[in-house]
Amino acid sequence: MAGQDLDKVFAALDSFRIEVPSWGFANTGTRFGKFIQGGAATSIEEKFADAGQVNALTGASPTVALHVLWDLPGGKGDVPEIQRLEKKYGVKSGSINPNLFQDQEYKYGSIANPSAEIRGNALAHLIDSVEIGKALGSADVSLWIADGSNYPGTQSVRRRIEWMQEVLKSTHDALGVGQRMLVEYKPFEPAFYHTDIADWGMALELARYAGPQAKVLVDTGHHYQGTNIEQIVAWLLHLNALGGFHFNDRKYADDDLTLGSIDPYQVYRIFSEILSATEQERSSIAFMIDQSHNLKGKLEAMVQTVVTAQELYAKAALVDREKLTGLQQECRLVEAEETFRSAFWTDVRPLVKEWRIARGLPADPLQQLAESGYVAKVTEERGSKNAKSASSYA
Numbered sequence: 001m002a003g004q005d006l007d008k009v010f011a012a013l014d015s016f017r018i019e020v021p022s023w024g025f026a027n028t029g030t031r032f033g034k035f036i037q038g039g040a041a042t043s044i045e046e047k048f049a050d051a052g053q054v055n056a057l058t059g060a061s062p063t064v065a066l067h068v069l070w071d072l073p074g075g076k077g078d079v080p081e082i083q084r085l086e087k088k089y090g091v092k093s094g095s096i097n098p099n100l101f102q103d104q105e106y107k108y109g110s111i112a113n114p115s116a117e118i119r120g121n122a123l124a125h126l127i128d129s130v131e132i133g134k135a136l137g138s139a140d141v142s143l144w145i146a147d148g149s150n151y152p153g154t155q156s157v158r159r160r161i162e163w164m165q166e167v168l169k170s171t172h173d174a175l176g177v178g179q180r181m182l183v184e185y186k187p188f189e190p191a192f193y194h195t196d197i198a199d200w201g202m203a204l205e206l207a208r209y210a211g212p213q214a215k216v217l218v219d220t221g222h223h224y225q226g227t228n229i230e231q232i233v234a235w236l237l238h239l240n241a242l243g244g245f246h247f248n249d250r251k252y253a254d255d256d257l258t259l260g261s262i263d264p265y266q267v268y269r270i271f272s273e274i275l276s277a278t279e280q281e282r283s284s285i286a287f288m289i290d291q292s293h294n295l296k297g298k299l300e301a302m303v304q305t306v307v308t309a310q311e312l313y314a315k316a317a318l319v320d321r322e323k324l325t326g327l328q329q330e331c332r333l334v335e336a337e338e339t340f341r342s343a344f345w346t347d348v349r350p351l352v353k354e355w356r357i358a359r360g361l362p363a364d365p366l367q368q369l370a371e372s373g374y375v376a377k378v379t380e381e382r383g384s385k386n387a388k389s390a391s392s393y394a
């Protein structure tokens with residue numbers, strides 16, 4: 001393989017970072033039950049410990065996304081503890097995720113709730129989250145709004161738009177210098193008739209209304225079947241509105257499957273779009289994983305995901321963009337497609353392995369995880385705590 005390819009892969013991987021979610025290390029389940037894993041993290045300290053392992057093995061995940069109510073139940077008061085964990089485990093706090101979906105008062109919505117009092121409570125939580133971000137030196141407050149309705153005619157979609165605009169603008173006003181607010185969209189679940197922020201157009205419009213520090217977050221599992229996600233990415237790049245990604249894969253809905261396990265070409269096409277953007281455009285895009293595995297081992301699944309992301313990013317880096325641009329211009333379709341496709345079919349694993357060795361990382365992160373005995377050790381330590389957690393929602 002040409003030395004040029006090696007250089008491209010090294011440059012791409014040196015800059016590639018993907019954030020892991022704290023909730024991906026804890027026991028979570030389906031709507032029907034949970035299969036408890038003895039080694040799952042039972043505390044924020046254990047989540048940091050696991051995130052530290054993933055970063056040490058892959059060299060690509062120096063930050064961990066935090067969900068405020070799950071990880072900082074004491075709000076800003078928990079910041080010193082988080083800072084202690086950052087130092088102890090060598091990973092920093094990443095995006096701060098407010099939680100506006102689990103409290104009883106949000107039954108009919110949070111920032112789009114008809115009650116001004118409940119909208120006020122939601123805003124207060126958003127502002128607390130912004131303050132936590134400031135205290136931790138974390139750039140992104142990442143919002144997913146679960147609001148919506150289940151039955152036609154039961155809510156005014158238009159009034160709810162105005163309520164959301166108001167709250168999101170006030171949240172934006174509280175952001176500090178260098179902070180951003182990411183607006184995530186999702187067309188279904190938990191509401192199944194209408195979701196208040198259902199697609200990228202709605203997220204974009206709300207972000208624009210809120211202000212210049214608000215951007216759109218694309219969760220790859222939050223689209224209808226067949227949606228051309230890379231085209232959305234191209235548009236958001238064009239509009240300087242792409243804040244970041246929640247990566248996962250899906251076959252049917254928001255399945256939280258391992259990135260690239262169903263459609264690796266989809267991820268490759270997204271990465272290709274990003275790698276054809278300018279370095280400056282690229283530098284502000286936050287890559288994050290949003291997966292919570294019910295059956296696979298938590299640690300193994302996370303390492304496997306980061307490794308897959310690195311491999312697909314390396315493939316996308318191999319595209320001869322200058323050649324491709326020329327072929328596109330001349331409408332030489334088959335040659336253009338072959339140029340695009342051949343990078344995808346290149347086995348980059350030997351190059352990625354060379355990069356790992358050159359950077360002092362384990363040559364095979366998954367194998368190293370297995371040999372380290374870490375999973376066995378934490379399963380032993382955490383087993384009895386996990387055995388006590390509820391496996392049924394009944």
Ligand code: PSV
Pocket residue numbers: 023097144184186219246254290292
């Ligand atoms: C909602 O499905 C979502 O994608 C949001 O990003 C939440 O924060 C996350 O999942 C929780 O798992």
Ligand code: MN
Pocket residue numbers: 144184219246290
């Ligand atoms: Mn998400």
